[in-house]
Amino acid sequence: MAAIDDLLAHQRTSAALGQVMGRLGWDQETMMPPGAAEQRGEEMAALETVLHARRTDPKVGDWLAQAEPRDEVEAAHLREIRRGYERSVKVPADLAAELARLTSVSQGIWAKARAADDVAAFLPTLKQVVALRREEAAAIADGGDPYDALLQDYEPGTNAAEIAALFDRMRPRLVALRDRLAGAQMPSSLEGRFAKEAQLALSAEVAGVFGYDFDIGRIDLAVHPFSSGSGADVRITTRVDEAEPLGCLYSTIHEVGHACYEQNIAADLRLTALGQGVSMGVHESQSRIYENQLARSVPFTRYLYGRMEAHFGALSASADDFARVINRVETGFIRTEADEVHYNLHVMLRFDLERQLFGGSLEVADLEEAWNARFASDFGMEVDKPSNGVLQDVHWSVGLFGYFPTYSLGNVYAGCLHEALRRDVPDLDAQLEAGDPSAALAWLRENLQRHGALRTPRETIMHATGGAISEAPLLDYLDAKYGALFGV
Known part of the structure; x- marks a missing residue:
């Protein structure tokens, strides 16, 4: 198989795992029993660890270097995969996993604090989330503006x-x-x-x-x-x-x-x-x-x-x-x-x-x-x-x-x-x-x-x-x- 075919097959499995992780997030906000929050955080961290390893696999870099697109669709695939790869390799695996775990747990803490109108119950957790995202933003920005780095996750190409x-x-x-x-x-x-x-x-x-x-x-x-x-x-x-x-x-x-x-x-x-x-x-x-x-x-x-x-x-x-x-x-x-x-x-x-x-x-x-x-x-x-x-x-x-x-x-x-x-x-x-x-x-x-x-x-x-x-x-x-x- 050509390098691009190997790359697209690898990406397809990663995308399927990403959908599974998204379904866990949907379940958390709709049907999950409240007592499961801590365990769900561990589950999200485990999946993120697997996904981060796939996103940063050195083989992805090799395939990207070797791949030659055969049409505009494959060129677009390479553009998006390369953008994700270049971002992912800048973020340490343990940071990615901890962010997944903490933000899963944090959502439940926020919901309870919001219902009780209790800011103090949420701010310590939010402080941890912000600290981790600052660390991640600094890694991605690589000396540039951290907030601009975060924007690329949601609106690539803007600042x-x-x-x-x-x-x-x-x-x-x-x-x-x-x-x-x-x-x-x-x-x-x-x-x-x-x-x-x-x-x-x-x-x-x-x-x-x-x-x-x-x-x-x-x-x-x-x-x-x-x-x-x-x-x-x-x-x-x-x-x-x-x-x-x-x-x-x-x-x-x-x-x-x-x-x-x-x-x-x-x-x-x-x-x-x-x-x-x-x-x-x-x-x-x-x-x-x-x-x-x-x-x-x-x-x-x-x-x-x-x-x-x-x-x-x-x-x-x-x-x-x-x-x-x-x-x-x-x-x-x-x-x-x-x-x-x-x-x-x-x-x-x-x-x-x-x-x-x-x-x-x-x-x-x-x-x-x-x-x-x-x-x-x-x-x-x-x-x-x-x-x-x-x-x-x-x-x-x-x-x-x-x-x-x-x-x-x-x-x-x-x-x-x-x-x-x-x-x-x-x-x-x-x-x-x-x-x-x-x-x-x-x-x-x-x-x-x-x-x-x-x-x-x-x-x-x-x-x-x-x-x-x-x-x-x-x-x-x-x-x-x-x-x-x-x-x-």
Whole structure:
């Protein structure tokens, strides 16, 4: 066999083991008994040890040196395998295993601390996580910026300076739109009790409308909704609040966007280096365009109103006002519940704190105080409890530093995709009002999803849209949408 064939066979087994490890993570957040946390940490460490050995096997370096791609697909395989190999060989095996063990245990500690609003119960563990990630970042950076090194795990090809410049361009228009909307009359939230079973039934129905394949997927409950897996086993989770049904519904649609990206990657790429989303920013572009530009659009909310009445009976909002209810703008504490106007401001806060943590100007012991001060400055509200502040997100407990900015990159990418989608599907609104997003889903599948990681993140978006990447389409969309809805 040629060196490239040996390399791809080795990579396929590693990818399969990675999926097994991911399934353990899914189980931990959905079904694992709480007393199993310590053992699960050991199991995760054991699997990471095996995977790290495979990723850093000297044979991989030899194969990469000898391999000659026979087409553009094999060239892309080599690009992605080489990137992973060069990163992995810089990280000591014992550090990789300890990170896997600690972040598995840490997630459970965070969940308990969040439920009890007890920051002190979590900070010692978070301090250990940050210390290990700092050590890992320093090893990967090899003298460069540690935070930039972490960003490559989630959005290859970008750096903190580029993201900071993007945020500096976005912030003035977002704040100006927020300020204009502050004087608008907002509708009330939906009133009543919305049974858990009915919410889950509607969520499953709408997941199907948006193309989620239940033959290779399932929906479960979790503290923090997420999508897990790729190829022929892609699972999502949601959460239920019987006083507020829109959270469950739109969390589900958001995760369906992630899941459909993975489900729709070409079958011949499964369990390869290309058989997954190319970056978290591109991944987030799918979840955000499903959730916002499609499912929160005025036409789709007209369809959704009827489906909600079918599941819950008469609603407290009228059909004419329902789109305004769905898109109501309100300053709040929780990122995952934020409207489109406020959402990116939440991300910017986290991005700046992460840079400070890894730049040496902020320590874990001071993180809550820094969070609360920054939130008060950006949002004009005092954080009332830790679960509405520094404890609200799962990401830091599992070591995902560098992940948060990809949410806003995803919004920017989604803006570009939406602009191109409307160009190519001119009757999109009529289709959405009929509850039929199939043309939009087919466009996304053909132009982006099926290709997996064939192209780099930026190339993926530019290939799909046929144009350059810019924040302007997103900001123009927000101005137009909210201006029309609320007369500002």
